[in-house]
Amino acid sequence: xxxxxxxDISLRRYNTFAVEASCHQFIDITEESxxxxxxxxGYFQRSFLVLGSGSNVLFTKNYEGLIIHMASKGIQHFxxxxxxxxxxxxxxxxxxxxxxxxxxxxxxxENMALIPGTVGASPxxxxxxxxxxxxxxxxxxxxxxxxxxTFTTFSKDDCQFTYRDSIFKTKxxxxxxxxxxxxxxxxxxxxxxxxxxxxxxxxxxGIDSPSxxxxxxxxxxxxxxxxxxxxxxxxxxxxxxxxxxxxxHFNTLKEQHPTIVSFPVDNERVKLAAGWxxxxxxxxxxxxxxxxxxxNQALVITNLGEASGLEIYTISSKIMNDVxxxxxxxxxxxxxxx
Numbered sequence: 181x182x183x184x185x186x187x188d189i190s191l192r193r194y195n196t197f198a199v200e201a202s203c204h205q206f207i208d209i210t211e212e213s214x215x216x217x218x219x220x221x222g223y224f225q226r227s228f229l230v231l232g233s234g235s236n237v238l239f240t241k242n243y244e245g246l247i248i249h250m251a252s253k254g255i256q257h258f259x260x261x262x263x264x265x266x267x268x269x270x271x272x273x274x275x276x277x278x279x280x281x282x283x284x285x286x287x288x289x290e291n292m293a294l295i296p297g298t299v300g301a302s303p304x305x306x307x308x309x310x311x312x313x314x315x316x317x318x319x320x321x322x323x324x325x326x327x328x329x330t331f332t333t334f335s336k337d338d339c340q341f342t343y344r345d346s347i348f349k350t351k352x353x354x355x356x357x358x359x360x361x362x363x364x365x366x367x368x369x370x371x372x373x374x375x376x377x378x379x380x381x382x383x384x385x386g387i388d389s390p391s392x393x394x395x396x397x398x399x400x401x402x403x404x405x406x407x408x409x410x411x412x413x414x415x416x417x418x419x420x421x422x423x424x425x426x427x428x429h430f431n432t433l434k435e436q437h438p439t440i441v442s443f444p445v446d447n448e449r450v451k452l453a454a455g456w457x458x459x460x461x462x463x464x465x466x467x468x469x470x471x472x473x474x475x476n477q478a479l480v481i482t483n484l485g486e487a488s489g490l491e492i493y494t495i496s497s498k499i500m501n502d503v504x505x506x507x508x509x510x511x512x513x514x515x516x517x518x
Contacts, residue, residue, distance in 0.1 A: 184214065185246070194249065195234035196296060198414035199489040203229075205246040210271075212252070212324065212331070212359050219329035228326075229518070230357050232298035233273065236305060236416055237516045240489035250300050252359065255280050259367065265319060267362040270300025274307070281365065282396050288317045288365040291372055293396040294403045296410060296417055300358040303334075304348040305514075306341045310375040310399055315341035319364035323356035331359070343451075344421050344514060371395050377402050406477045414483030415474070419496060420454045421514045433507060454503075454511055455479040461502040471495045493517060 189206040192198055209215060218224060227245025231237070252269040255277060259265075264286050268277045278293045291312035297305075303321050307314050318341070321334050334356075340347045348356060371390055373379050381398045382390050390398075408415050422443075425433075430450040433440055437460070441453035458464065458478035465475040470487035473495075474480035481492055481499075500511045 184208075189247070191234070191239060191243070191247065194231055194247070195237055195239055196410035196414065196416050197234075197238055197483050197487075197489065197492065198410075199239055199483060199487065199492070201239035201242050201489060203243040203245070203247040206249065207246065208249050208251045210251050210253075215248075215324045215326075215357060215359070216329060218246075218248070219324075219326065224326035230300075232270070232301045233296065235296035235298075235410065236301065236514070237518060238416065238489050238492055239518050240493050241518070243518065248357065250298065250357070250359075257284070257286070262367045264365045264367055265362055266365060267360055268299040270298060270357075270359050270361070272299040273297075274299055274302060278396065281363075282393050285392070286365045287369040287371065287392045288312075289363065290392040290396040291375070291378075291399055294400045299361050303339055303341075303346055303358060303361060306339075306344055306346050308344070310378055310402075311372050313341075313343075315339075317363045317365055319362045321358050321361040323358045326355055326357060332356075343424065407480055408474055408482055414485075414487070415480050416515045418454075418479040419481045419513060419515050420458070420479055420499075420511045422454045423452045423457075423509050423511060424449050425452060425509065426450075429508075437507075452509065457503045457507055457509060457511070458499055461499070461506055463499055463502070468495055473499070489518075 184207055186206045189203055191201045191203055223246055228248055229243060229245060230248045232250050250270040252271040254269040255272060257264055257266040266281060274297045275294050277299050278289050281289050291310040295307050295309055302314050303318060318336050322331055323334060324331055371392055373390060378398055381402060387394050407417060424445055427448050427450055430442060441456040443451045445451050455478045463473045464478040466473050469491060470484045471491050472482050472484055474482055481496060496513060503509055503511050
């Protein structure tokens with residue numbers, strides 16, 4: 181195991197912000213048995229970090245521990261009754277998994293096309309977009325327990341999913357390493373076009389009865405129009421979570437700001453579009469040194485080329501302060517800060 185570990189590795193190509201940082205130790209995990217080896221040799225008793233594609237992390241300094249890069253590949257499926265169960269290894273690129281399902285005619289994940297990241301990270305964040313969340317299709321995941329050195333399976337209920345959250349970010353943060361995920365998709369499922377922008381683009385294309393491929397292509401088009409490509413512009417997608425507030429608070433804000441963008445959650449809560457709040461504070465398209473807020477979507481902070489992680493973090497703090505001063509809303513970062 182020791183001879184598989186590399187030392188003093190640059191992490192620039194392992195984070196989509198493309199900020200320069202290094203780690204003391206680094207290992208590619210292509211086989212689950214490697215995790216057991218790390219446990220036997222005591223590596224999990226020291227500082228370690230699990231990394232997929234680095235699409236939801238901001239390095240503000242060098243990492244002094246071991247980076248465990250999940251690079252395992254493989255997708256398989258079987259049909260049982262009216263459902264398709266699709267299992268993918270943690271290192272599979274999420275969008276590749278989505279298109280595997282689309283190419284096989286399996287509906288349910290097409291609204292989440294082009295979300296950056298890997299399969300292994302999808303339950304941690306409870307990823308979602310355009311009217312669909314991972315929890316809608318999640319069945320189970322296999323994970324390695326870094327404390328006991330054993331594998332365990334988590335059901336949907338075990339994961340305690342909430343908006344952009346799961347037990348892997350709260351109670352079990354840092355303990356389990358997800359090695360594969362199984363999704364439960366309906367064999368005969370109608371496409372979800374409830375999100376307004378999807379319907380608008382389908383109409384523009386003259387599509388009345390969209391297929392899952394149509395929906396995925398439209399969603400991909402919308403994302404490309406709104407969000408920068410990490411391969412050319414360093415970013416981690418949405419930097420902040422949309423904020424959920426009590427209805428009474430929302431009603432007060434609505435009186436003061438009639439155009440505020442919101443979505444109902446239930447009878448007592450409302451979700452606010454964080455991008456609208458940031459834009460209303462004048463940050464959309466703003467450039468500060470090597471850091472910029474994306475011109476088409478204020479939720480996205482970008483690295484213009486040579487920004488440090490600390491500089492990006494500082495800008496995010498300024499945005500949070502301005503939103504709080506104007507609206508009394510405390511934004512929460514969606515990106516993990518290291």
